[in-house]
Amino acid sequence: MAALAVLRSSAPARLLSGSFSVHRGGLASWQHYQSRRPFSNNKILVELNESTGVAVMKMKSPPVNSLSLDFLTEFSISLEKLEIDRGCRGLILTSAFPKIFSAGLDITEMCGKSAEHYAAFWKAVQEMWLKLYGSNMVTIAAVNGSSPAGGCLMAMCCDYRIMADNPKFAIGLNETQLGIVAPFWFKDTMINIVGNRVTEQSLQLGQMYSAPEAHKIGLVDLLVPEDKVQSTAAAVMTQWLSIPDHARQLTKSMMRKPTIDRLVKQQEADINNFVSFITRDSIQKSLQVYLDRLKQKK
Numbered sequence: 081m082a083a084l085a086v087l088r089s090s091a092p093a094r095l096l097s098g099s100f101s102v103h104r105g106g107l108a109s110w111q112h113y114q115s116r117r118p119f120s121n122n123k124i125l126v127e128l129n130e131s132t133g134v135a136v137m138k139m140k141s142p143p144v145n146s147l148s149l150d151f152l153t154e155f156s157i158s159l160e161k162l163e164i165d166r167g168c169r170g171l172i173l174t175s176a177f178p179k180i181f182s183a184g185l186d187i188t189e190m191c192g193k194s195a196e197h198y199a200a201f202w203k204a205v206q207e208m209w210l211k212l213y214g215s216n217m218v219t220i221a222a223v224n225g226s227s228p229a230g231g232c233l234m235a236m237c238c239d240y241r242i243m244a245d246n247p248k249f250a251i252g253l254n255e256t257q258l259g260i261v262a263p264f265w266f267k268d269t270m271i272n273i274v275g276n277r278v279t280e281q282s283l284q285l286g287q288m289y290s291a292p293e294a295h296k297i298g299l300v301d302l303l304v305p306e307d308k309v310q311s312t313a314a315a316v317m318t319q320w321l322s323i324p325d326h327a328r329q330l331t332k333s334m335m336r337k338p339t340i341d342r343l344v345k346q347q348e349a350d351i352n353n354f355v356s357f358i359t360r361d362s363i364q365k366s367l368q369v370y371l372d373r374l375k376q377k378k
């Protein structure tokens with residue numbers, strides 16, 4: 081968070097526009113952030129409303145917004161661009177697809193690849209978490225569909241979660257169901273929202289909660305009809321933006337810094353842990369079985 085605060089105060093918006101091709105239109109228009117990365121297929125659509133200072137980031141990686149290495153890289157770059165843009169104070173994170181917010185980490189990135197690939201992938205997951213959890217912006221997750229594991233983590237990184245009131249949509253950290261273990265920073269993020277007891281039970285059981293259940297335990301803050309998720313997110317954002325930025329940001333930092341510092345201090349060790357865990361034969365088998373089941377369920 082401190083690093084982001086420095087970035088924000090030292091990078092003039094003019095520099096951002098020049099470096100990243102931000103196109104500014106009239107007051108009422110939306111701006112589209114175009115990524116110049118050659119490998120980008122634009123899996124993330126970002127629209128910044130200059131008059132409100134609110135950006136809507138829509139995840140758009142078919143079929144289920146799984147978090148691949150490319151997706152995570154594009155996500156972190158998009159987020160960083162917004163973070164250093166002084167015209168942007170709030171971010172609404174949502175999905176371009178009805179029914180799916182995000183399927184979590186792309187399981188194919190964790191199967192049958194090299195140790196180098198796993199290390200690069202895990203670093204990208206860490207970077208996504210560090211940037212989103214440590215953001216100075218007001219962040220609101222407009223959860224318009226199911227959101228297992230890494231998808232749940234993304235929503236949990238935000239300051240406020242609004243979910244579509246549909247019992248068919250589920251959210252939670254289901255890692256143990258795949259035979260894997262949520263790392264300590266996933267666990268800490270959840271504890272900070274729902275407390276130790278609920279987190280312990282959820283993580284051990286790999287529990288997925290329907291939208292009403294998630295609301296009941298405080299994992300999501302508000303349930304609204306599916307067609308009201310975006311408009312409610314915008315209305316809640318207006319409330320949050322009425323608080324002076326500096327006071328809100330310092331308060332957020334005070335609450336989240338210890339959790340963030342814990343990973344920052346052992347980022348390399350956490351990558352090594354992940355690589356040695358995920359390369360075990362037994363773990364590879366579990367993931368493959370889970371993936372095959374997913375593909376066969378139709």
Ligand SMILES: CC/C=C\C/C=C\C/C=C\C=C\CC(=O)SCCNC(=O)CCNC(=O)[C@H](O)C(C)(C)COP(=O)(O)OP(=O)(O)OC[C@H]1O[C@@H](n2cnc3c(N)ncnc32)[C@H](O)[C@@H]1OP(=O)(O)O
Binds near residue numbers: 184263354358375
């Ligand atoms: C000691 C500890 C040390 C270190 C830490 C160690 C390990 C921690 C490691 C990892 C942590 C991981 C966190 C994760 O995020 S794991 C991912 C968990 N995600 C899931 O379980 C979601 C699985 N998917 C679903 O439940 C459903 O697909 C759905 C509800 C999201 C959507 O359902 P639909 O019916 O709409 O769509 P499907 O037909 O099921 O799927 C379409 C298509 O997409 C493929 N797919 C789905 N999810 C994933 C995914 N996460 N990754 C890759 N691919 C996915 C699915 O197979 C279908 O493919 P085909 O069209 O059949 O080809």
